[in-house]
Amino acid sequence: MWVTYGLIVIYCKINTEDGNMIYIVGIGPGNRNYITIEALNTVKNSEVVIGSKRALKNFEINGEVIELTKNLKLELYNFLKEHLKTGNKKNVSILSTGDPCFSGLLKTVLDFDFIKKEDIEVISGISSIQYAASKLKISSEDYRILTLHGKEENLKKLLECVKNKEKVIFLPNNIKRELGYLINNGVSKDITATILENLSYDNEKIVTGPICNLINENYSYLLVCVIN
Known part of the structure; x- marks a missing residue:
């Protein structure tokens, strides 16, 4: 199954007793050129492919297509629950933008009460964090890495x-609310940050400047945002 969530290429395999x-x-990060060969082949050979409209268009799909909406988590839960309950033996691919292991669908799937951790294998690819580091020519090991996607508590960690x-x-x-939060809580408005937008796409944009200027865009x- 394929999942669209986050900024990397990853593939998890869930083996069920029914053999599916x-x-x-x-x-x-989004551009087809950064999708692994294994990912492309897995989707091509799947009988059902699930993902967002943006993710689906990057693949050659021979099976049934299910497009996820903003209710991604609920839709995915309901599909997997029914799929496993009926003993369907079709191969299913869930597409996920970003690394399923970081701000991605791995945690989402593992949180489903009918999925066991030992049933899952993960094959990782290129995340947006990795891509951003390569564009800026920085070593990510020197940085604290955080996600604010559904992680409101991490805003305090960022500060x-x-x-x-x-x-x-x-x-x-x-990003505008989060930069405003930093300024309102004692961070200098002149501190420099870099915002990387639409990474790997034709409209990719990288802007560096004081956060008081970046907040107005x-x-x-x-x-992805980088603060040195």
């Missing part, structure tokens, strides 16, 4: 890191 396969495959002058790479949830949801 469920694959969770990330699609990398703490910046105040402690730690280098940070984070996935924003609402409009951005898409596909972002």
Whole structure:
């Protein structure tokens, strides 16, 4: 099964007693050129492929297509529950943008009460964090890496890191609100950050400047932010 969530190419395999396969495959940062050969082949050979419209268009699909909407988690839960209950032996691929192991669908699937951890195998690919580091020519091991996707509690961790002058790479949830939170909680408005938008796509954009300027721009949801 394939899943669209996050910024990497990953594939998880769930073996069931009925013999069917469920694959969770990330699609990398977004551009087809960054999808692994294994991911492409797995989707091509699956009888059911599930993912967002943006993810689905990057693959050659021979089986049934199920497009996920904003209710991704519920739709995925209901499908997998019914799929396993009926003993369907079709191979299923779930597409996931981003790394399923970081702000991705691995945690989502493992949280389902009918999925066991030992049933899953993961094959990782290129995440947006990795891609961003390569574009900026920085070593990600020198940075604190955080996600704010559904992680409101990490906003305080971000503030703490910046105040402690730690280098940070984070996935924003609402970049304008989050930069405003930093400024409103004592971070200098002149601190420099880099915002990387639509990574690997034709409209990729990288902007560096003081956060007081960056906060006034409009951005898409596909972002990585780096604070040195």
